Amino acid sequence: MGMSAALLEELKKILPGDQVSINPTVLDQHSKDESYHTPHFPDVVVFPKNEEDVSRIMKFASEREIPVTPFGVGSSLEGHVIPYHGGISLDFQLMNQILEVRPEDFLVRIQPGVTRTQLNKELKKYGLFFPVDPGADATIGGMAATNASGTTSVRYGVMRDQVRDLKVVLADGSIIHTGSMTVKSSSGYSLSGLFVGSEGTLGAFVELTLRVYGIPEAITAARAVFPSIETAVSAVADIMSAGIQMARIELVDARSVQQVNLYNNTDFPVKPTLFMEFHGSEAGMRYDVEFAEKLAFDNQCEEFLFETDSKARNRLWEVRHNLAYAFVHKSPGKKMMVTDVVVPMSELGGAVHDARKAIDEIGLDGAVLGHVGDGNYHTIVMIDPNNKEELEKAKKLNAHLVDYAHSRGGSCTGEHGVGVGKAIYQQKEHGEALNVMKLIKNVLDPKGILNPGKIFMD
Amino acid sequence: MGMSAALLEELKKILPGDQVSINPTVLDQHSKDESYHTPHFPDVVVFPKNEEDVSRIMKFASEREIPVTPFGVGSSLEGHVIPYHGGISLDFQLMNQILEVRPEDFLVRIQPGVTRTQLNKELKKYGLFFPVDPGADATIGGMAATNASGTTSVRYGVMRDQVRDLKVVLADGSIIHTGSMTVKSSSGYSLSGLFVGSEGTLGAFVELTLRVYGIPEAITAARAVFPSIETAVSAVADIMSAGIQMARIELVDARSVQQVNLYNNTDFPVKPTLFMEFHGSEAGMRYDVEFAEKLAFDNQCEEFLFETDSKARNRLWEVRHNLAYAFVHKSPGKKMMVTDVVVPMSELGGAVHDARKAIDEIGLDGAVLGHVGDGNYHTIVMIDPNNKEELEKAKKLNAHLVDYAHSRGGSCTGEHGVGVGKAIYQQKEHGEALNVMKLIKNVLDPKGILNPGKIFMD
Known part of the structure; x- marks a missing residue:
């Protein structure tokens, strides 16, 4: 019996059979995201229905030291959801309830599998909306995990600015609240901000309380x-x-x-x-x-x-x-590589100019676009990941843009996150601070089961 | 030779003599804040001039397991700067330089001892201002350490929203950057947000890069x-x-x-x-x-x-x-106790009403005021901390208000921080999450030298 079948049998003891799958099509769906990063199959996919399910799965995985990689809709762009170490893909599609809308408090409490358009459809009934718009119809849990933002962050801020509270299942299966329903608090360490953007490496979100806004007149x-x-x-x-x-x-x-x-x-x-x-x-x-x-x-x-x-x-x-469609359409069968650096506002003109020059010089074709209100700009190039020369060119472009951003006081990722694609730049960007991040990672996930290989190099 | 004199001699080997003091007046100044909390003398006060000084002091303290308590101007309201375990009071008054103003990036880089009015005086030359206004002319380092806010947070947010980067000296003397100069980033864990509000228990800030704003038309x-x-x-x-x-x-x-x-x-x-x-x-x-x-x-x-x-x-x-003056003036010789709970907006009317009722019923006299745009409200009562009955009444009021806030999904402190005054409420407010905070504290400060007794109960 292979690893997958053995895991399936064990997991069926703690979850109903229809919430666990090793169907090859399902494994394939959970082996990739929307980017050029190489797919890798999980051993098994589980579909929790509530936080107790997630806690049980996590305890199970912890005891057996099995990797757990959370999965939303797979719209990430840096390989976050790809289970490179195999193990369990933790799919939140059955946890997609909007639990409570509190219009007077401009708050909504939801499960992590709720998608952006689903949330806004519900909020519209109350004259409210959730502003963060990364383009893709991602799950809100995934957006919080990568600290996503997008076109509206110049006005409304990024995911981290919207999250008032997270309910998180930790590596050992215990459950914590990171915040409260209040607009502000100075009570203890800001765990909400720490878990937002942690990309499934510190815990799995099972509930989010978010700030929402009145639809503008x-x-x-x-x-x-x-x-x-x-x-x-x-x-x-x-x-x-x-x-x-x-x-x-x-x-x-x-x-x-x-x-x-x-x-x-x-x-x-x-x-x-x-x-x-x-x-x-x-x-x-x-x-x-x-x-x-x-x-x-x-x-x-x-x-x-x-x-x-x-x-x-x-x-x-x-x-x-x-x-994006215009470039995708012109390159059938290719995959998209989107770069994502961010620089201080005063550096933006030079940076966008440099990005266009770099694309042309490296001999690629693609778009340059920017969320220019916050210094975050992307290039989109279409590549065949199996074409070694094209892939090398794309990686060269990515490396050039990251170097440029770093030399101007910028960051290697404005909104897509680290995943596997930006892990190699973490040491240069954070220096000694990366050690602090590793200390926090190791103390909260001592067995290293939570989305291994992401943010930190293996 | 007493502890103080012995420490003085040792510290003089690593710092010029005029940067170390055991003068009783100086020790007294560093034994208290503006609140009713009982004073306690440090053994010695040091005045670093740069980050190397702070790093040397921290290494020294770490090797000898001597407590270090950062000090700004002593305007805190929950005893944050009171060195209850003695040791070193780390006074930042000589590190008060505004290092760089970047008007195009709406950024300023400063040392932690810069005060709020000093900063705004300089920024005014550029048509800029720093909005966070806790009332007191606190140091910006202190304001970041407590995640201070005040009357303007309804529009501009709290300290955590303004901090783009901190340079922090850790317990072992190593120095990290927690962020960058960019408006946003999804690169690694959000350490800036974690260190803001950590009240000197995770490290000492030696430089801050802050968001600033154009003075409104x-x-x-x-x-x-x-x-x-x-x-x-x-x-x-x-x-x-x-x-x-x-x-x-x-x-x-x-x-x-x-x-x-x-x-x-x-x-x-x-x-x-x-x-x-x-x-x-x-x-x-x-x-x-x-x-x-x-x-x-x-x-x-x-x-x-x-x-x-x-x-x-x-x-x-x-x-x-x-x-505040009106109540201080009517109570010569007394000390101020300011409560600081915060509730979700929808609970505010009932909460303010309840606060007035509680003051009257407990038999105290005082003000009720609120930053009503963010659900944060204060009561101010004047007490003689040596009058046991008065102190008990004030503590009863505090406990009542915190209980009320907790029962409505609120927090025990909106902007003053935990210090020693709110440490007893942390377990109830954070539950299992307090263990996560302790894990982080212990891994970053294994010897427990950084502001011991604050946030966490001894």
Whole structure:
């Protein structure tokens, strides 16, 4: 009897049979994420229904020193959910209940398998929304595990800013609360912040209490075309400095617009373009949009369009929305590598310029786009992971961008997390602090069963 | 030769003589904070000039297992800086340099001994300000150590939200960086958030990189009088729900207004009163103030006044500014006990009501005031710590308020921290999570030299 079948039999003693699987299709689904990272099968996939299930699984795994890798929908981009050491893939799809909405407290309490769109559909009934938007329809548990963010973090912050409390099952099966329902607290160490972004290496989340927001009275989208990346970034700096509260402010470079035009048969100006979104009251927002327009033209903006109606807003953002598809479409059968560095705001213009130059020089083709309100920018290149030369080029690009960010006081990942893809950069980025992280990891997971091989190099 | 003199001689081998003191006046200054907690002398006070000094002191203390208690200006309210186990008081007054202002990045890099007003004086030259305002002119290092906040946290967040990076000397003298200069990062565990609020129990801060903000174009202050606490709190809920971004929103109860009237010979309406501050652009803010006024009157507001000019704003906030003085003035020779619980927003009306009832029933006299935008409220009572009966009453009030907060999903401290005063509530508040905190404490400070007796019970 193989490892998988043996584990299956043992796990069936503590969980109903339909919550444990070694079906090859199921194992395959849990062997990969959306990135170029090499797949690896788990020995078994379990589907807990509640925190008691998770606690039992964890105790079981701890006693036998079996690796446990949490799994949401597999939308991660750095191999977080790939069980490189085999063992148990802990799939949270059956724990997808919205447990409580507290509109007066602007709080919601949910299970980790709830997805972003599922949550927002429910919150809409209360006039509320959850702002963090990484693009993918990820589970909220997964988003908390990687400290995800996205286009709206310039206004609303990242996952860590939204998490008021986590219920966490630790390596030994014990269960803790990391926070409370209050807006703030100075009581003891901030464990919520520590567990957010820990990528399943310190425990498994079984419940999250999150901050939510009132749906803004009015939303306006805008698109602004610039002659150069420098002028576009300079406009962003002026808009941010003026205290205009952008809800989203995204930069797309000229090559990216060109590819969308090819893909969609459109004729948007092939120039660096800013995509903006404003949230606010009718009156306040109108003022913000007009002021932003003025500052854009002060920075050589060539075209500034804005729309308030929902459909028109989507049309205006078409290039940004279709960007990844346009590159995926042109490269059938290839996998996506998305880089994810972040630099201080003052370094952004030079950094985006450098990223485009690096792509061209290395001989790849791809998009450069940035969450320019927070200094986080991505390149998207399509590669065949089995083509050694292409993979090497992509890794060279990644390494170059990380080096560049580090040399400017930046970080190797703004929002995708470390996983396996950024583990090699942790020593350089954190120095002595990495030892502190390892001490914390080792004391909370002494047997090293929690998502081994992630964040820390094996 | 006593312990102090022996330590002095040893420390003089690693630090210049004028940076080490056992002068009784100096020891006395470092034996207490601003609270009712019993003073205790350190054996010696050291004044490091740079991180190398701090590292040397820490190595020295570690080798000899001597307690080290960091000290800013001693404005803490829960005994954080009182060296109950003797040893070394680590005074940061000579490390008070503003090292770098980066206006384009909205960042400032400072030493821990810089005070709040010193920082804002420098930032003003750049059109910037640091928003966290706990009232006292504390050091920024101390504010980070307790995760301080205050009247502006409703808009700008707490200390933890402002800290981008800390340089920390650990128990063994090694030095780490906890973060970077970027707005966000998903790289490794969030150590900045862990060290903020650790109250000197995990390491000593020697450098802080903080987020700063543009001084708002316009500021308006307002005062609104209500017939009851419930109507005032209901107005706050409506104002917050409407998405009006308050910079400050404070509640003062009727008894507190009465005491200020007596102290100042004024005749403000002896009723629950809200004090508000709005930050924004001229146009946006006017809209916010008018909308807030409408919502106040919808909730039976009896008087709504607002002012934009700086002096007039201060006059409008007179009651709030003079509140603590009014009670201190009426109780010469006594010490202040300030309670500091926080509850979810929906519980605030009942909680403030309960606090007033508890003070009256226990037979104390004092103020009830709240940072009502974030559910954090204080009572201020004046006591003679040597009067056993008074001290018991004050402790009873504290315990009652903490119990009330815990029963409503709240926390025992919103912004003052744990120190010695709230250590007895940690087990109840955190349960199993307190064990996780202890594991982290023990692995980072295996000899227990860092501010022993704080956060965790001896």
